[in-house]
Structure formats: structure tokens, C-alpha cells
Amino acid sequence: MTRPYTIGIVGGGQLARMMHQASIGLGVRVRLLAEGPDVSAAQVVRDVTVGDYTDREQLLAFASGCDVITFDHEHVPVHLLRAVEEAGVAVRPGPDALVHAQDKAVMRARMAALGMPNPQFEVCERAEQLVAFGERTGWPVIAKISRGGYDGKGVWKIDGPGQAAEPFEVIRQAGSTVDGGTISREGVVIVAEEFVAFTRELSCVVARSPQGQAVAYPVTETVQTGGICTETISPAPGLSDDQASELQHLALRIAGELGVVGLLAVELMQRQDGSVVVNELAMRPHNTAHWTIDGAATSQFENHLRAVLDLPLGDPGLNAQHVVMTNVLGGSEEDLTGALQHVFARDRRIRVHLYGKDVKPGRKVGHVTATGADLAEVTKRARHAAGYLMGDPNA
């Protein structure tokens, strides 16, 4: 690699914006391939190319001159990533790992092969297969689009045979817009999963470098509302040290087996009896570890960059007893300045991160983080600040 290193980030959302923030202290250069001139990260990065990451020529031109390419999202087709590698630019995480975050059918098969806690599952190309799966394992079942789903879009709870056709209908209409998310038809199947009666969701985020050094962040409890992560609590309450370290080892083992370079987030569903099932994998900075900016010795964004640059990784440990992050979703107020006046005046230790996005109802526009020794109080502070920014003065 040449110095200063140039990291190419594909995708200009808030994750790229926060990676850029971490890059400043590392003295590296960021080049951004953005969807538009005003997206979240394009507002702050100097070297921006507006382009289409699915276009081979545009992607190669962007990558040329970068030391390494990494991602704000997981949607770049693997054959294009191989072309970038063939052109001599490192891709981290590489295509062989990334495919497990892109394709739920591939991910489930691999988790089963590795003996990871998996739900019963079956890859279905027709509604009859989904019906047969439900009859065999019991209704309801969960049906997921193998590729292209996000934030709970492309996931259905199927209560009985009468509802089994819908996911396949969506694939048939591929290319059309499904709840705002475009789902492409090529190679898309439905993954049927046993319905897991979970009582909470957990996330374990690890970072791994090309040399194989790896660190695990404390296990986090995540609260999802309407398919979107709205709150995280770190460390996850009620986990014994043994349970937490078991889950960290599980995530580290997945990262090692899959050859992940950079961050891996393992989303888990936990049942009443404490047992867990892997829900999905993400290979990029993750909403469930935004708390690390203010609550850990080294943020996930910095460790992601260190990992892709093959620098030694930083301490992932907590720097407070409890850390609560609450997402700020767009509310009634478009201008957040007035709300900031209140939030900062009331709580001098609250940390606010806004993403520079236009406020639209329900859209993730930022997050807040509170830290402290009393979990109830920390939670209240985070919820109040986020609620106020969302237009609810009584939060």
C-alpha cells in the first residue's frame, strides 16, 4: 500500500459518513462512490464520484488508485468485486465472505455446515415447497427473499398455506418496487425458516484483520421496531460472563471460517431459555454498534478501517458501565436546531450524531448515545433526547 492510504468506500450513507469521521484521525484518504451528490457521506468527503456501483466500468474507474475498497452497504455484485480484485485492488471484505451477507440461502447453508445455531430452513423456488415446509415443521413459518431485503422488507410471517403464494408473487414482479425496496429477480429464491419464538434480539459485532487478528465487542441487546433497529443496550442485560463470551466466540468463529476482513455483525434471536439462533450476518459497520463511538475504547468505524488497512485492532471494551443508543427517526420537525437547544441544555453528557439527511417521517436521521452507571437513568436520558429530536417533547 502507498502512504497516505486511500480507502475507497462504495455507498454514501451514514455508515460511510461515520467511517470518514474515523478516517480523519488515522490520516488516511477516503474516496467515495456515492449514489448522488448530496447523500449523507458526500456532504463531508472531499473526493466524491457520483456513480453506479453496478456498472463495471464505473466501479473499476473508481477503484483505480485506491489501496483498498470497502463498503457502506453489501449490494455490490460479487462478479464485479472479483473484477476489482483482478485489477489489483484489495476488496475487504472480499467477495467470498461478502456473499454470505448478500444471500440468505448461501448464509443458511453455510451456518448449517459449520454447526452454528440455525433454525430449520429450506430453500424454496415454488409455493408448494413452502407449504410442504410449513406442514412438516408447523405453522407459522418465516419466508424471506434470499437477496435484496432490508429493514424487514422482504420478510413475511406465513400463517398457513393460503398465504404461501405472496412471496413468490413478489419475486415474479421483480424489478417493480416492493415497499420502497427494489428486488431484482436474478438468482432470487425464498428461504423458508422455522418460526423462532424469541424473546429478544442480540448482536455480536467483531472485527477481523487480514492477518487474522480479531476482537469482539460486548454483546448488545437490540430493539427492533417495524423492522428497524431503534435502540441498543450494551452490554446486553442479564447475560452471564460465560454466555457473553460464548456468543463472542461464536461470532469470532464465523468471522474466521468465512474469512471476513473488517467488521462482522452477527444478529441473534434469543429464546426464553437463553438459547440463540443466528438471524443474519452483516459485513460492514452496523447500527447495533453505533454506541461504540461514545461507549467503547475504539469505535466500530475505526476498527473497521484499521482492519481493512491491516493495522492492529483497538480495544473493543466498554468505557462506561452501561451504554444506550437510540435512533433518531424523522418526526414532525424538519429543522432540528430548536430540539438540539433543549437536548444539549438539559443533558451535558448526551452525545448526538446527525447524518445530514432531510428529515422525513420514519427515516433514520441520526442517533443519540447516553452512558453511565445506572441503566434505568441512562435509558431515560437516551430516550428523552431521541424522542425530543423526533418531535415528542414529552419523551
Ligand code: ADP
Ligand atoms: P432484514 O434483512 O430485512 O433485516 P431479517 O432476516 O433480519 O431481515 O428479519 C427481520 C426480522 O424478522 C428479524 O429482526 C426478526 O424480528 C424477524 N425474524 C427473522 N427470522 C425469523 C425467524 N426465523 N423466526 C421469527 N422471527 C424472525
